[in-house]
Amino acid sequence: xxxxxxxxxxxxxxxxxxxxxxxxxxxxxxxxxxxxxxxxxxxxxxxxxxxxxxxxxxxxxxxxxxxxxxxxxxxxxxxxxxxxxxxxxxxxxxxxxxxxxxxxxxxxxxxxxxxxxxxxxxxxxxxxxxxxxxxxxxxxxxxxxxxxxxxxxxxxxxxxxxxxxxxxxxxxxxxxxxxxxxxxxxxxxxxxxxxxxxxxxxxxxxxxxxxxxxxxxxxxxxxxxxxxxxxxxxxxxxxxxxxxxxxxxxxxxxxxxxxxxxxxxxxxxxxxxxxxxxxxxxxxxxxxxxxxxxxxxxxxxxxxxxxxxxxxxxxxxxxxxxxxxxxxxxxxxxxxxxxxxxxxxxxxxxxxxxxxxxxxxxxxxxxxxxxxxxxxxxxxxxxxxxxxxxxxxxxxxxxxxxxxxxxxxxxxxxxxxxxxxxxxxxxxxxxx
Numbered sequence: 001x002x003x004x005x006x007x008x009x010x011x012x013x014x015x016x017x018x019x020x021x022x023x024x025x026x027x028x029x030x031x032x033x034x035x036x037x038x039x040x041x042x043x044x045x046x047x048x049x050x051x052x053x054x055x056x057x058x059x060x061x062x063x064x065x066x067x068x069x070x071x072x073x074x075x076x077x078x079x080x081x082x083x084x085x086x087x088x089x090x091x092x093x094x095x096x097x098x099x100x101x102x103x104x105x106x107x108x109x110x111x112x113x114x115x116x117x118x119x120x121x122x123x124x125x126x127x128x129x130x131x132x133x134x135x136x137x138x139x140x141x142x143x144x145x146x147x148x149x150x151x152x153x154x155x156x157x158x159x160x161x162x163x164x165x166x167x168x169x170x171x172x173x174x175x176x177x178x179x180x181x182x183x184x185x186x187x188x189x190x191x192x193x194x195x196x197x198x199x200x201x202x203x204x205x206x207x208x209x210x211x212x213x214x215x216x217x218x219x220x221x222x223x224x225x226x227x228x229x230x231x232x233x234x235x236x237x238x239x240x241x242x243x244x245x246x247x248x249x250x251x252x253x254x255x256x257x258x259x260x261x262x263x264x265x266x267x268x269x270x271x272x273x274x275x276x277x278x279x280x281x282x283x284x285x286x287x288x289x290x291x292x293x294x295x296x297x298x299x300x301x302x303x304x305x306x307x308x309x310x311x312x313x314x315x316x317x318x319x320x321x322x323x324x325x326x327x328x329x330x331x332x333x334x335x336x337x338x339x340x341x342x343x344x345x346x347x348x349x350x351x352x353x354x355x356x357x358x359x360x361x362x363x364x365x366x367x368x369x370x371x372x373x374x375x376x377x378x379x380x381x382x383x384x385x386x387x388x389x390x391x392x393x394x395x396x397x398x399x400x401x402x403x404x405x406x407x408x409x410x411x412x413x414x415x416x417x418x419x420x421x422x423x424x425x426x427x428x429x430x431x432x
Contacts, residue, residue, distance in 0.1 A: 036198030042132055044205040046244055049288045052323065052370035054246075054330055062416050064365045065373025066358075066409045067095030069335060070380070071141075072387035074099065074109065074123045081127055083381050085134040091395065091402065092409025092428050095208050096131065097334055097375050100124060100140035100189060103150025104157070110150070113158050113181045116188065122195055129196035132206035139334065139375075141211040141250060142186060152213070155181055170223040170275075173230040183237055190241045202242040209246035210238055211334075215293065216250060218275025224256060227275050228284075235286035246288040248332070253278045253292035253319055265318040267299035267311065278319065282327050289372070290327055292319045293335040294357065295391075305341070305349060312353060316360045316371070323370035330372040333357055337377035337391035340398070350393075351400050358408045365415060373412070376405065 045058040054063040068088055073081050073096075088096060102109040102120060109120035131138050144151035152172035159166050159177045166175050172182075190202045190210075201207060212234050218227055235247050255262040256277030263272055282290035294315060296308035303311065316333070323331035336357050341349025357374050364371030380392050395402045410429035 034196050036194065036196060038197060038199045038203075041129075041197050041199060042135070044132055044135070044137075046205045047137065047208055047246060049246060049330060052328055052330055053368070054289070054372050062368075063372075064361075064412045064416060065095045065332060065375070066405070066412055067093045067097065067373065067375040068405075069097045069375050069378040071097075071099045071378060072384060073127045074102065074120055075387070076123070076384070078123075078126050078130075080381060080384070081123075082130050084379070085130055085136055087381065087395065088136060088379065089134045090428055091405045092413060093405065094135070094409075095137050095139060095373070095375065097139040097141065097211070098127065099144070099149060099214075101143050101149060101185075103143070104154040105150075108150060110185060114184060121192065125192075125194045125196050128201070128204055128206055129194055132197070132204070137206055137208035139209045139211055139248075140189075140207060141214045142189065143182065143213050145213055145215045145217050168219055168223075170219050170226060173218070173223065173226040179230070179233070182234065186234070186238060187241060190238070202244060205244075207245055209248050209288070210242070211248050211250040211291070212238075213250045215252050216276055216281075217252075221257065221273045221275050224275040224277065228277075228280060231281055231287070232284045235284055239286045247286060248289050248291045248334075249281050249287055250334070251276055251278060251281055251291050251293075253290075253294075253315070256280065262318065262322075265314060267296070267315075271299075279322060279326055282323075282329065287329075289330040289332055290319070290323050291332050291334040293337075293377075294333060295335070295337050295377075296353065297337070297339050297341075297391075305344070309352065309356065312356055313360070316357055320360070320364050320369060320371040327370075329370065331370050332372050333361065333374040335377040336374050339390055340393070348398075348400060350398075351404055354401065354404055358404065362408065362411060362415075365412060374408075 045056045047063055048055050048057040055061060056063055070084050073084065105111065109117055111117055128138060147153050152169050155172055155178045156166055156169050158181060159175055162177055164175055164177045172178050191200060193200050212231060216227060218224060231249055238247050254266055254271040254274060254276055257272045259277060259279065266272055294312060296312050300308060300311060319331055323329055336354060338350040338353040354376065361371040361374055377391050380388060380394050382394060393401060395405065406428060413429055
């Protein structure tokens with residue numbers, strides 16, 4: 001009788017285990033076994049910084065990046081997340097930048113200040129968990145400057161509803177209530193324990209870096225000091241919670257009006273009036289590396305293709321040189337986007353644009369300089385049309401771009417492959 005009772009109890013426990021793994025398997029549905037035990041996760045080292053280089057903190061090996069953006073991951077089914085990582089890995093890419101935010105409303109990660117949607121949090125858990133299983137690290141962005149997915153405008157609306165006297169979205173950078181909301185969100189994310197791995201985010205080596213905001217801008221250039229103070233305060237706050245991860249701002253790379261000698265590098269006069277300044281914003285002691293974006297098609301739309309090529313070449317040179325000699329920090333080209341365009345001498349416009357960035361950063365890597373890598377904007381899989389923009393691509397549908405991405409991954413890997421390192425069966429490069 002006692003044995004049958006133990007047997008029945010065992011079946012009940014097993015049924016409970018299967019039930020909760022089934023119903024909590026995220027937006028994709030279906031069954032996934034979770035064993036949230038940290039020491040069972042694949043071994044992975046943290047990434048740190050030494051001067052103008054990223055390094056593996058365990059052995060000091062230089063780390064250079066070829067990666068991509070897929071901002072839409074937490075809004076996806078689990079099998080779609082896995083497929084995107086599988087494809088990124090197949091191209092030799094090692095870093096993915098994605099959103100770790102979605103603000104405002106019932107169908108968002110942060111429904112309202114301090115209220116969260118567990119389904120989206122578990123989706124973010126899986127993004128981090130599955131990235132590590134694919135030997136991919138993540139740059140996780142914490143809020144949007146733009147209105148998409150809520151952005152800083154949503155924080156302003158929340159503050160208004162709480163009685164704050166705020167009108168401009170520039171108040172995001174200065175209002176005490178809004179800053180409190182942001183800090184609370186950061187603390188929630190950094191301290192979360194992953195439901196798939198059991199690892200707290202602040203202890204997770206698959207996170208490459210925290211990004212304060214996607215493309216911070218001000219409505220008024222006079223708000224530039226507020227942005228600078230916000231960067232310093234929030235970077236310091238993250239470091240007070242998490243000393244293991246890198247922090248970056250999320251800048252587009254524009255030079256401010258005080259940089260008269262560099263204003264010619266901007267894509268137009270408008271770029272210096274947005275309150276951001278690449279050098280000042282990146283120089284804060286708690287910002288570990290500088291970030292730059294590159295969109296010649298949308299920044300100088302009336303220029304000829306030849307003019308766009310010339311502009312982009314200069315844009316990369318300015319930022320690598322300033323990172324090397326002024327900031328003395330690594331610089332990552334965190335978004336590089338271009339339309340497919342026409343064919344010139346057998347190459348599509350997008351491939352020419354991408355190759356310029358890749359070649360310059362490869363040369364920087366060979367010299368041991370500050371240009372540490374690039375992330376293409378943005379890679380998709382089939383069926384994600386709602387998240388598509390003019391620069392999106394399914395890489396397998398564009399063989400020339402796919403080949404270019406793979407070549408960059410392989411030559412960077414070959415350049416910095418550890419001595420005695422064995423080649424993984426998952427690694428796509430035959431000569432590295």
